Each structure stands twice: as structure tokens, then as C-alpha cells.
């Protein structure tokens with residue numbers, strides 16, 4: 001068994017790693033890639049580095065950083081790989097990547113390095129002389145490496161190392177000799193599609209405790225057995241937080257399961273300034289939390305947290321002996337398959353873990369605080385501005401800012417049915433125009449007796465004050481004639 005930490009970069013089997021080549025280099029990658037039949041490797045190599053840039057077997061391109069040998073960049077699309085500067089990841093963090101100002105080169109370089117790591121994994125996966133798994137006991141890996149999530153961010157060097165280490169010890173599910181009905185095989189087009197969808201990431205009324213208690217009593221009197229209260233921390237439309245402490249008291253009193261849907265609001269727990277809005281969540285029996293919403297983890301990443309240890313297992317386990325054998329040679333508590341309702345699942349939590357390592361708790365906190373601050377900025381900007389009406393009173397609790405834009409032609413109209421009928425068409429027309437121009441996009445919808453209104457939510461870490469200003473200008477530009 002290879003010593004943990006050694007040979008991350010070796011191509012082919014670890015046993016062949018006598019080749020002292022550092023396969024992290026373009027040269028090593030291309031040398032390995034060229035072994036593939038049908039010229040696929042050469043094509044991949046050319047795609048990665050450009051035909052003119054293809055590293056030669058003599059290693060002459062190793063000197064690319066020497067200025068006199070570097071050919072002048074003639075690429076029209078910037079940033080290009082020619083611009084890859086001498087980047088030292090030991091001093092860089094995720095905050096140096098886009099959307100950071102001037103983050104293009106660092107981002108390009110970082111993503112190319114990730115791509116190199118992935119491509120090497122792909123190449124190795126199909127090489128029959130590579131082990132299907134470089135097996136280490138889970139406790140060995142836990143001892144050998146630092147997997148902890150900390151307050152402070154890790155450097156990008158550490159993040160790249162995390163990626164390599166994870167892939168080194170992961171099962172090579174694409175390996176021709178990995179036989180499994182669920183997660184086997186690695187289709188190149190499917191992989192491209194997965195990257196594409198991840199890159200595009202295409203994803204106040206509150207509960208009144210006294211009313212909740214009244215309804216529980218009523219239900220019991222009618223002979224029903226209320227067994228679950230589903231409170232919401234961050235409602236979808238208004239971003240409202242139910243009073244969780246009071247709800248927890250009622251659930252305790254009537255012995256009712258307390259669930260908190262914190263799909264949208266759970267991210268605020270990362271913020272020392274805003275987490276009080278979820279006070280009482282610690283008393284819930286179960287919580288839903290979608291880091292793919294407020295925390296910006298690429299779709300999808302959803303968690304169901306359950307207080308009672310072992311409950312998921314006892315509810316969901318099927319003891320399917322054809323799937324989950326109990327006589328394996330390692331600690332079975334690391335097998336999570338039998339705890340979940342589903343069988344086939346993506347390892348979505350890895351995205352959250354790696355992002356958390358890279359940002360640290362403080363990084364997520366800053367990201368979330370910034371979004372809330374931008375929402376407050378928008379609210380302050382429009383609450384007294386001519387042509388705007390807020391849908392609910394008071395400052396938003398989350399980043400949901402709900403408002404109507406009232407075009408000049410409706411401003412002096414009486415608040416009657418005709419005005420409502422005209423107002424309900426305003427947001428859809430403005431939205432359609434936004435989409436046609438492609439300048440910005442924001443959601444709208446009706447709710448109860450409230451006609452279509454704009455629902456701005458800010459969870460995009462790239463948004464700035466200027467983008468909020470732009471949105472308002474655009475709404476006015478596109479809606480003033482309505």
C-alpha cells in the first residue's frame with residue numbers, strides 16, 4: 001500500500017512511479033495523454049495548451065516562464081492561457097478568484113489546474129494498470145490529513161491539494177474494472193454536461209404561535225392527532241422567519257415533532273450578525289438546509305439534519321444484502337447509503353466542504369453579510385422613491401425585497417380595480433423586456449390578493465451596489481411608458 005501523501009501525481013499505477021517526472025506539468029500530462037489510441041490524448045493536449053503550445057517530449061517548454069522564449073500573445077479572447085502568470089497559490093485564497101476585481105488570470109489558472117487534476121484522474125481511471133482504489137482505512141485517512149472546517153480560509157494551494165487527495169483515495173468509478181450498477185462508468189459527454197450545468201448553476205407572513213396552539217387544540221378536539229409542525233426560517237417569497245423559540249415551546253408542550261424548513265434562511269447561521277433570526281432552530285427535531293441557495297454552492301446541495309442519532313438509518317435502512325454487506329473489512333459507519341431514502345446520490349456535500357475549506361466560516365459569513373447589506377441598500381433606496389411601493393411593511397429580514405414599480409401613468413390613479421388590473425401587467429412586461437435586452441433579470445409573482453410584484457433576492461456573491469443601482473435604472477427605463 002502506498003504511503004498516504006506520496007505519489008499523488010504519478011500516472012498509471014503507483015507502482016510505476018519510478019518515472020521521476022512531476023506529472024503536474026503540462027509536459028507530463030501530454031506525454032501520458034499521447035499514449036492513448038486514436039490520437040485522443042494528443043487532441044486533448046492540443047486543446048488544453050493550443051497546438052503551438054504543445055509541450056515537446058524533450059521538455060523544452062518547461063522554460064515557458066522565461067520571458068525571451070515566451071511567444072507574444074496574439075489571442076483575441078482574453079484571458080487566455082498565455083496570460084497565466086507565475087501564480088503562487090500558497091498566498092492566494094478563494095477571495096482572489098472571480099468575482100474579485102482583476103481575478104480573471106488567477107481564476108483561469110486555478111480552473112486550469114483543477115482541470116489538469118481532473119484530466120489526470122480521468123486518464124488514470126481508464127488505465128487498467130491503475131488500481132481501482134488506493135485503499136486506506138477511513139481512520140488512517142482521518143489521521144493522516146486535516147479535513148477540518150475552520151473559521152479561517154485555507155489557501156488555494158491547500159484547496160488544490162484537497163482535490164488531489166480526494167481523487168487519489170476515491171474509487172476510480174470510471175475504471176474498466178470497477179463493477180457496480182449505480183455509480184460506474186465515466187461518460188465524457190455526460191461529464192461535460194455536468195460541468196456545464198454546474199457552471200450555469202441554473203437554480204411575510206409568519207406563523208403566529210397563539211394561532212398554532214389554537215389549531216392544535218381544535219384538531220385534537222376533533223379527534224385528530226397533530227404530529228408535526230413545519231416552521232419556516234426564511235420563507236420563499238417574503239424571506240420571513242417564524243418565531244422558532246415560541247414554536248418550540250408549543251411543540252414540546254403537545255409532544256409534536258418540530259421541523260424547520262431553513263432551506264433558504266439556513267445560510268444566515270454562518271453570520272454572527274444575522275443568526276439570531278434562527279434562534280430556536282437548535283430545538284428542532286429536524287431541519288432542512290439548502291446550501292445551494294444562500295451559500296452559493298452549485299446546484300444541488302440539500303441537507304436534512306435530524307436530531308436523533310440513528311433515526312435516518314432505522315427509518316430508511318432496507319438491509320438490502322445485495323447492496324450493503326455487513327461483513328466488509330472496514331468501519332461500516334462510513335457507509336451512508338442505507339441511511340438515505342434514495343440509493344443513487346451524487347456526493348453533493350463535497351462541494352460544500354471544499355468551499356467551506358476555501359472560505360473558512362468567516363468567508364461564508366462575509367458573503368452572507370454582504371448579500372443582506374445589499375438587500376438593505378435596495379430597500380433604503382426604493383422605500384421612499386417615487387414610483388415604488390413596498391409589498392410588506394418594515395425592513396426585510398432576509399434578502400427578499402418585494403416591491404411594485406408603479407409607472408407614471410398609474411401614479412395619480414385611485415386605488416381601484418382598474419389600477420390593480422393595470423398594475424398586475426407591469427412587472428411581467430418589464431421582465432419580458434429585460435429578457436429581450438438581456439440586461440438583467442429579477443423574479444416577479446402575485447401572492448394572495450397582491451397582484452404581480454417584483455421579488456428581488458440577493459444571494460449572488462458577485463452582485464455590487466452598482467448592480468442594484470443598475471436594476472432600478474433598468475426597471476425605470478423599461479417601465480416608464482407602461
Ligand SMILES: Cc1ncc(COP(=O)(O)O)c(C=O)c1O
Nearest residue numbers: 232234235236261263264290302
Ligand atoms: C423555504 C423553502 N423551502 C424549500 C424550498 C425547495 O427548495 P429545493 O427544491 O431547492 O430543495 C424552497 C425553494 O425556494 C424554499 O424557498
